[in-house]
Amino acid sequence: MIPSFFISHSTPRMSIEVNEYTQFLQQLSQTLPRPKAIILFSAHWESNLQQVSEVLEYPVIYDFYGFPDEMYQIRYPAKGDIPIAQEIEGLLDKYGVSYEVETTRGLDHGAWVILRLLYPNADIPVISMSVNPQLAPKEQYAIGKALSALRTNDIFIIGSGVTVHNGRALKRHEKTGQADEWALEFDDWLAHHLKNWDVDSLFNYERLAPSVQLAVPVYGNEHFIPLFYAMGAADDVKKATLLHRSYRWGNLSQSVWQFG
Template sequence: MIPSLFIAHGAPLLAIENNEYTQFLSQLGQSMPRPKAIVLFSAHWVTRVQKVSEVQEYDTIYDFGGFPDELYQIRYPAKGDQHIAHEVETLFAGNGIPLRVETERGLDHGAWIVLRLLYPNADIPVISMSVNPRLSPKEQYEIGQALTSLREQDILVIGSGGTVHNLREIQFQQSVVDDKALQFDQWLEKHLKDWDLDSLYQYEVLAPNVNFAVPPHGNEHFVPIFYAMGAADDVRRAALLHRSYRYGNLSHSVWQFG
């Protein structure tokens, strides 16, 4: 059975950089069993009601500004899969999860940067999914949990975001890792590995430096971890595959669940 993943998508420049993290993601895509399809929850698609994509071929969305022209020339023409999208919709309906179908939206950079590093040929069908930061962590986990059976079909569930993602605290010239970021990620590591849902659901009051790592009213990058974790509720095993930082505190972490 294929695991689920939480992958930090970092800054848009990752798409054109060659560094420790981009090399890791490329190697991960080559070493993992090839998925039949990918269901991806992106921090950059926020909706009040869960959205499920039924797109035949995705456009590439450049939802950022002020970067080198090279970034805007990248295309990731992944195709969708209507049959799998319908299966996702059926699973949600069976678990009482409201949803709406999206037939036009392309892949934002939270999706295509990760996918392009893992699978550069864009030859694996993708079902793009929104996230809802207004839900409780338990509700986000339950949305992922509804999809656990997909993993038996070798369908890879990915949550794309970042455990420490506070653009106001980024220090572009800083190479030393901020202690506040480390302390938050170390707390998170312990409770993920213990599958301690009680503590994780209360991360906003229990985790150290939480307002630094997950700024108030800016939790959309953190919450995809609950969707990915929930998709492995049947196994409840967590492994940290990679962790590094850019710009002092922007986390590049990859978690495997299941």
């Protein structure tokens, strides 16, 4: 059974960088069984109703601006898998989760940047999934839980986001990798409750977590919530392991959590 994962997609620059974090992601897939398919919940695909991709071959979405020209030439021709998408839809039906089928949308950078590092040959089918920031964390977790049985069929479930993501607080001149105290404080709180599978506290992170107004600002929780989808997908095991944590620009977290 393949664990589910929360993987930070950090910054689009990862697509052209070689550093400790990109090298970690390149090696991560070598430690796992080869998946039959990948289900990926991306922070950059928001919707008020759960969306499930039935795409035959994904175009790349360059949903960023002001970056080097070479980044806009990158291709990642991942294919979809309609039967697995329909299996997902069957599980959502079973657990009473409303959804819509999407047949044209490409992969945003929250998806293709990390997939290209994990599986550079684009030879594993992908089913892209949206996230809904308006849902309560308990409901986001429940959507992941509805899909948990797919892990027994060698399907790799990923939530792609960033645990500490505040564009207004970034220090783009910071090159040392040192993290702001408030970012560490929030991620330490998160780590403690994830490792204890304390969903009561985690579902109330907006009220309980230290420095939450900085780490997950009210104008943008979409990067944090993929964590709940990925965590819910391992509800049958309830084990969380931090595999990597680093920072750039003072507080942009690069963390990888394994669930299960």
